[in-house]
Amino acid sequence: MLVARGLTKSYGDVHALRGADLxxxxxQIVGLLGRNGAGKTTMLSIIAGLLAPDGGSVEIxxxxxxxxxxxxxxxxxxxxxxxxxxxxxxxxxxxxxFGELAGLDRKARSSRAEExxxxxxxxxxxxxxxxxxxxxxxxxxxxxxxxxxTPKLLMLDEPTVGADVATRVQVIEAVRKLAEDGAAVxxxxxxxxxxxxxxxxxxxxxxxxxLAAGSQEDLISNHSLSGVRFVTDGHPPPxxxxxxxxxxxxxxxxxxxxxxxxxLLARFGDDSSHLVSVETLRPDLxxxxxxxxxxxxxxxxxx
Numbered sequence: 001m002l003v004a005r006g007l008t009k010s011y012g013d014v015h016a017l018r019g020a021d022l023x024x025x026x027x028q029i030v031g032l033l034g035r036n037g038a039g040k041t042t043m044l045s046i047i048a049g050l051l052a053p054d055g056g057s058v059e060i061x062x063x064x065x066x067x068x069x070x071x072x073x074x075x076x077x078x079x080x081x082x083x084x085x086x087x088x089x090x091x092x093x094x095x096x097x098f099g100e101l102a103g104l105d106r107k108a109r110s111s112r113a114e115e116x117x118x119x120x121x122x123x124x125x126x127x128x129x130x131x132x133x134x135x136x137x138x139x140x141x142x143x144x145x146x147x148x149x150t151p152k153l154l155m156l157d158e159p160t161v162g163a164d165v166a167t168r169v170q171v172i173e174a175v176r177k178l179a180e181d182g183a184a185v186x187x188x189x190x191x192x193x194x195x196x197x198x199x200x201x202x203x204x205x206x207x208x209x210x211l212a213a214g215s216q217e218d219l220i221s222n223h224s225l226s227g228v229r230f231v232t233d234g235h236p237p238p239x240x241x242x243x244x245x246x247x248x249x250x251x252x253x254x255x256x257x258x259x260x261x262x263x264l265l266a267r268f269g270d271d272s273s274h275l276v277s278v279e280t281l282r283p284d285l286x287x288x289x290x291x292x293x294x295x296x297x298x299x300x301x302x303x
Contacts (some may be wrong), residue, residue: 001026001075001184002047002153007056009042009208016042017053018208024153024184029175031195032188033289034205035299040188041081043205044155047186048078061152074103077151081158083142087131091122091141094130095148102149109148116144119177121170136167143171147178154178155186160194172197190297192285202285206293216285223291224283227256228264235274238267248294254281 002024009017017039024030034040045051047058049069058065058072065072085094092113099109117123120140125133133141143159156175160168172194179185187200195202195216202219204212212219230237230245231252237245245253255264261280265272281287289297 001061003059004047005057007043007046008054010054015208020205020208020210022203024186026184027179027182029179029185029187029198029200031200031202032186032205033202033297035295035297038205039208040205041157044078044157048076048155049073075152077146077149078155079143079146079159081161083138085130085138085141088129090127090129092126094141094145098145099148104149112148116147119174120144135162136164139163140167140170147174151183153184157188160191195285204289204292212292219288220283223288225256225281225287225291226283227281228259228278229254229281230264230278231276232274233276235271243267
C-alpha cells in the first residue's frame with residue numbers, strides 16, 4: 001500500500017531525512033520508532049503531501065503521490081501529534097467536516113461519523129462542542145477525524161501522548177480493527193508497550209536514516225542487548241580487561257554482557273557509594289533501540 005524510497009529533506013545544514021525508505025502492506029501495522037527530532041514527523045508529512053521533499057519517491061496504493069497528489073491524498077488519513085480539531089463546532093460537525101474534505105457525500109459522512117464515534121467512545125459526545133472536551137476526549141476526536149473516511153493508509157503521530165488509559169485502549173483497538181479491515185497503518189509512539197500490544201512490525205529511524213526494520217521477534221533476536229546501565233556522581237568507573245564501561249551520556253555508562261548488579265557492585269568495591277543508579281538491560285524493544293542507535297528512545301536528538 002505504501003512504498004517510500006530514498007526520502008531526503010534538509011533545512012539548511014540540518015538533514016531531517018537522509019535517504020529514508022518505508023514500506024507498509026495492506027493490513028499491516030508498522031511502528032515507526034525514533035527519538036524526538038529523528039525525522040519521523042518529517043517523513044509522515046512528506047508521505048501525506050503536507051511537505052515537499054528534496055528527493056525520493058512515494059507511492060500509495062500504486063499512485064505516485066508527487067505527480068498525483070490529490071488522488072493519493074484520498075487514500076490517506078493522518079493525525080499529527082498536535083491536535084487539530086475545531087473547538088467551536090460539535091464532535092459530530094468535526095467528523096462530518098473532515099469526511100466532507102475527504103470526499104464523502106452527506107449520507108456517508110453522517111453514518112461514518114456515528115460509526116467512528118462509537119468505535120472511539122465518543123457516541124455520547126456527538127453534540128458537545130470540541131472546546132468542551134477533556135484532553136483524552138480531544139485526543140480521541142483528533143484520531144477519529146483521521147479515520148472517518150476509512151483511509152487505506154492511516155498515519156498516527158504520537159496518538160496517545162498525554163492521554164488517559166481509557167483513551168489509549170480505545171485508540172489501540174480502533175487501530176487494530178482498521179488494520180484487520182485491510183488498512184495499512186504507520187504508528188509512531190514512545191510507549192513501546194503499545195507497539196507490543198499491536199504486534200506491529202518495527203522500523204527504527206535515527207538522525208534521518210532508517211537503521212533497522214523487521215518483526216519484533218527478529219529484531220530482539222538480532223539486536224537486543226543484555227547487561228547493565230549505570231550513572232555515577234562524576235566519579236569514573238573502574239576498568240579492566242573484561243570490564244569496559246562505555247560512556248553513553250554524561251556520567252552514564254553501559255556494560256554489555258552477562259554482568260548483573262551484584263557483579264557491578266563488586267567491581268566498584270569501596271567506590272560503590274559513587275553509583276547514583278543502576279539499570280539491568282534485558283532483551284526487549286527498548287534494548288533493541290539502544291543497540292541499534294546507541295541511545296534511549298526518550299533521549300533528545302542534538303544537532
